[in-house]
Amino acid sequence: MSVRQSLLAILDQGPCYGYQLRSEFDRRTGSTWPLNVGQIYNTLDRLERDGLVSRGAADEHGHVYFEITDAGRAEARSWLSSPIDRGQTVRDELAIKLALAATLPGVDAAAVIQAQRQASVARLQTLQGAGQPDDAGTPEELARALVVDAMICAAEAEVRWLDGAAQRLAARPRRAYELALSSERPRRGRPAAS
Template sequence: MSIRHGLLALLAAGPRYGSRLRTDFEARTGGTWPLNIGQVYTTLGRLERDGMVAQSDVDAAGHTLYALTEAGRAELRAWYDRPVAPAAPPRDEPAIKLVMALGAVGVDVREVIETQRRHAARALHDHVRQRAEALARAPEHPEEMARLLVLERLVFQDEAEVRWLDHCEARLLRFTREEEPPGPEQPGA
């Protein structure tokens, strides 16, 4: 997740102070990715150092306001124009756990799969429920659209994990059946 670009996008609408950026970021992402206020100010400091934002004013409450510079606008346009392609696959703890369980003594790999599948199914159920709530609120609350899109992404990720676990279980069953020695021949066969 790019906090840097998220803050630039929020500043495109006009100057803001740090805690307002934090609140707006969390509202825009449906509260899915909470930000620490320290992350916000550290990122603002780097953006200011890189010439993408500048302190523009102080509001009536004494908050320092940050505004987007032309360099910041150019970076934001470039971010919107380029696809997001991770440099390397992220570490995936369920996958690591599963492959380590394959060679572990005394570990039932099928139970590891089933435990993870139950967890993923609960997450899926929760995200589907939240999505339904967001859908019901969306007509009267247009800001729910952002939350809805994030929740749909989470639903798709949960569904993919459940499908992957189903695939792993089926692969494991096929593999163990292929390793089993053939049973004794039946008389008259």
């Protein structure tokens, strides 16, 4: 999730100060992804440095308003109109953890899968019990319903993937996929201390 582009998209609606941006982000994401104010102000500083927002004067309460620049507006609109490439990286901590567990001698990969599956099912049940209205009446309810629906689908997919991984591992003997440390040493590395 891009905090940077999200803040730009909100600022495209009008000038805001940090806490106001936090509140607007919260409203528009159904309070499902809390941002801390420090993260917002750090992001605003970088956006200002990059010429995407400008800092305005403080109001009578000391709130410093940030305004989007033409370059920031272009970036926000480009982000909103472009698809997200979810396949860019395989740095999924759970997938990496399971791949390591399956190939490390002495690690019970089936137990790793079972523990994760229990946690994933519990999360799915919590999400499903959130009482999503079928017809979200307010914009805030609609935003929350959209985000929670995506979270439910992701949790369902994770449980299906874990079930498939368990079947894949059960289809062969444990020793068939364990890897010992390689005796072949990489040519590069830190030289020994003299």
